[in-house]
Amino acid sequence: MVIDDIGLWCDIGSADWGQRPALFLDRDGVIIADTGYLGRAEGLRMIDGVAPAIARCNTLGIPVVVVTNQSGIARGYYDWDSFRAVQAALSAALAAGGAHLDAVFACAYHADGSGPLRIDAHPWRKPNPGMIIAAGRGMNLNLSRSWIVGDRAHDLAAGAAADLAGGTLVAPDKGERQQALELASPQFIVETAANAVAALARLVDGRRLTP
Secondary structure, three states: OEOOOOOEEEEEOOOOOOOEOOEEEOOEOOOEOOOOOOOOHHHOOEOOOHHHHHHHHHHHOOOEEEEEEOHHHHOOOOOHHHHHHHHHHHHHHHHHOOOOOOEEEEEOOEOOOOHHHEOOOOOOOOOOOHHHHHHHHHHOEOHHHOEEEEOOHHHHHHHHHOOOOEEEEOOOOHHHHHHHHOOOEOOEEEEEOOOHHHHHHHHHHOOOOOO
């Protein structure tokens, strides 16, 4: 649901995870194909193997949280009703693979938006950590042991700013990889993977992310 009547979306299932670490995922380019400002449910294309990978995290008791920038709303390409329809289609596709999301956070604000949605660097818009911090507070998560997977360096930058344990970039673009690797520090681990399926397998099998 839109929680500020304008540009912030928050949908949380269980509100108390007892300080478990979470898996934060960007949406477009990680769970679904990035087709550019997706505003139609029929345009949704799942990335192969992601549903079973998320289902494995569900089974292990790892909360799975989507954090997504949605500037298409600010730019007038689609609205929150369209976003809701896409999310419903995504939930159905995941359920078909035995998976589910435990929470979804979205930020529509953008510097190129119109009217009240025209806000530059809103605290919730990645690379700012607002969505992750809100999830941590609203779901009682242990952010210091949590991880983020994204296809842009700014996804990982948000994770670093929220003091997560680390992040995995799933992007072939050399520029994005370079920017992501520059975020690495003793406090924040940066990894790369071919796709989200490989990233999640490495996180779970390597015990980087455990409930």
